[in-house]
Amino acid sequence: MDQVVIAGAGPVGLWLAAELRLGGIPVTVLESRLSRNPHSKALGMQPRTIEVLAMRGLDGLFTAEARRIPNGHFGMLDTRLDFRALDTDFPYQLVIPQARTEELLEERAAGLGATIRRGHQVTSVEDTGSAVVVHASGPDGPYSLEAAYVVGCDGVHSTVRQSVGIDFPGTAANAWGWLADVTLDAPPAVQGYNRSTADGAVLVAPLPDGRHRVVGMSPSDLRASRPDDLTMDEVRAKIIAATGTDFGAHSPVWLSRFGNAANLAAEYRRGRVFLAGDAAHRHMPAGGVGMNVGIQDAMNLGWKLAAVLNGSAPASLLDTYHAERHPVGVELLESTQAQTALICSFTPDGLQLRSLMSRQIAQSPEFSRQLAEQISGLSVRYPASEPLAGTRAPNLKFRDGTTLFERLTPGRPVRIDHSELAEDWAGVRSALIRPDGYVASPTMSMPDH
Template sequence: MDEVVIAGAGPVGLRLAAELRLAGVAVTVLEPRPAPDRRSRALTIHPRTIELLASRGLHEQFLAEGVRIPSGHFGMLDNRLDFRLLDTDFQYTLAIPQARTEELFEQHARAAGAAVLRGHRVTNVIDNGDSVTVEAEGPDGAYALEAGYVVGCDGTRSTVRRSAGIDFPGTAHTMLGWLADVVLDAPPAGSVTSVATERGGLMIVPLPGGLHRVVGQTPDDLRTDWPGEPTLDEVRAKVTAITGTDHGMHSPAWLSRFGNASRQAERYRAGRVLLAGDAAHQHMPAGGVGLNVGVQDAMNLGWKLAAVASGAEPDDLLDSYHDERHPVGVDLLESTQAQNALFAAFSPDGQQLRALLSKLVAEQPDFSRALAERLSGLAVRYPPADPAAHPLTGVRAPNLRFGDGTCLFERLRPGRHVRLDFTDRRDELAETRADWATVRAALIRPDGHVAWATDQQSS
């Protein structure tokens, strides 16, 4: 019997599988697709996700291949958020196709010993109380697996979520967006171009390999029907209507549409069944945060599920996964739905709202930084159970540098808690940080958040 079965070999399921294997937990990943999808709905890797990859020694390949963009956007406002102001080693997003992210994650998961079975679809999940039965179909027909736990990383139409009877309330789509991965003979200058007028909103981002991603909405996209996937001629016409040119668009690698439906699972845990990624939250891909929030779900759940599955911690530790990540999902929907309103602000009043908010981004550094920290994932703090806990408890720890030449992310690579004693020369900080100046000792969780800290001298 496997200790954990994961439904879905997207970025979230694969990252979770690798985390479980890091702790020696037996894991099988079931994925309906016989081969990885070469189309890439997600494109952006945000600073906090890069930090998490660095804390496992996985970031170098992503840095080598991704296009670095030192800013982010909120609702495609004219003035972008300056990520160079962020307190991180990685003051940029990476533009890298989801297909490549999945490929790198799968390589790592398999190398760590995870069994990734393609062409295998979960059809039902039964929680037996002391185990879970996963019913599936594979190339040789139907079969069943017994496991200690199952995690649904199987998308917005999650079979795992439905089998567990977990509600997925929210709102249906009222607006469509479209995207095209194309060749542009006359691309706009710069790393990212965004335009928003009463005629529509448009963003153009360069991709590795010579393609550009063109994504946008126009007033006639404010609709609840689904007219099928867009054609190249349709996208050309929409782009030309917004900007006056189609930038020499041709040779599409992918054309697609997406909606702004927003839903969240009422529970991220039901007994031995857990949810992560799009199975737990659905939203408009505003700001490119979806993949990142899902990977961060996996990093939060991974060490906890490993500890419980191996018997090192009691089962109720898994309750903290919902307690910590569900509020992050609430914030995610709040942010993306607010951006939906800005995307759809084609009226004269809406354009004035956009102009005002864009001016505030440029003129109010604290406002701009707060939005950037939220978008990048650096602002997430898990509320401590004890109201009297140290102010750093629950915050994400930066990549602290120590007197012995090491850094925190290097020490986190084994996937275990890291204890810091700042009275020890080895842990002495090699840099001055006001927020850590009085800390005498701390315990850092495997996902990089502070579990405990004290200003008192250790005995």
């Protein structure tokens, strides 16, 4: 019995399913929704996530149809972060609706043989020690599945997390952002536009279909209780208050609110149960990083589960999932909560703080680059005692014309010798690159291939 059951067919669950199938592991994905949500919470695909796609030969599917924006923002500050200075083949973020991302990833997972059941709700899970029993309800009624491992990719209200009693400590919402996918007759001239004043903060991003997403927050949104449902009249008033114009906004296809509640799972693994994505971390969507961190959770976990179930790595390898990804979650909440504080800075003192931070980004290239690396996901380093171990490997070029990402496409480790490289890489003589693109520590038990 080597099956893995995944709760949730969002981007995180689907990427994990594809990674497990790449390793030859039977996988069943249970998704409560009968059809994909047409409204896309996530829009931005950051540079490291594009690298993840490239390591499996999928980057072209996304870059071919998504908008490219060569910068990002930190806390909606006036000075944006220039991604063109980043050490990556993808110095930009992609704007692509989450619904389309899910569609492409579902095609990938299903094409590799994953079983995806829509309209199937996980109701509870039970870790028996030797297996996990998944209780679910589908169109034909309740049933149970047995799996070697279960992964909860089922969002902030994760049934999987609650079933096994993993704590989700954090803070409640005391500020509420708003979101509107609309048509703009007179959109801003720049692709990445944001403005903040004492009367509110507004960010405008182009959507691939010609519409725009307008996101913002106003002083009246700083409250513990959730405001009433958002209306188009309220959206126009908030945009005008912050910018002096409503950009000709009309014809909304989605109006929504979101809070700044922040939670982090105390454990990413308990026995045979794992958490990834929003089931493990909840935060204000500042900087557009949430889905990206979730996909990278899945990238970290997928090859490890496959290697253990294939018998090519010891079960102890699974302990490294929490050890490596939980600190990333800690940094994620630190960053998004700091950005929330900046976004909510409508007082004179707060506006001075924003002005100071914007000037520092503009005048200090190193500070700007560090923030850009954090937002882009390129700065992640896993704990290791050796200097290079745990660091992200760039897309190295080899003398035979291939690249590292091309060699990683099968999802197996790649050993590098300096004599193969087309140019020097940090003085490295040899290294073993993990299937997720990080340098393996000599102490990590890697799969036998």
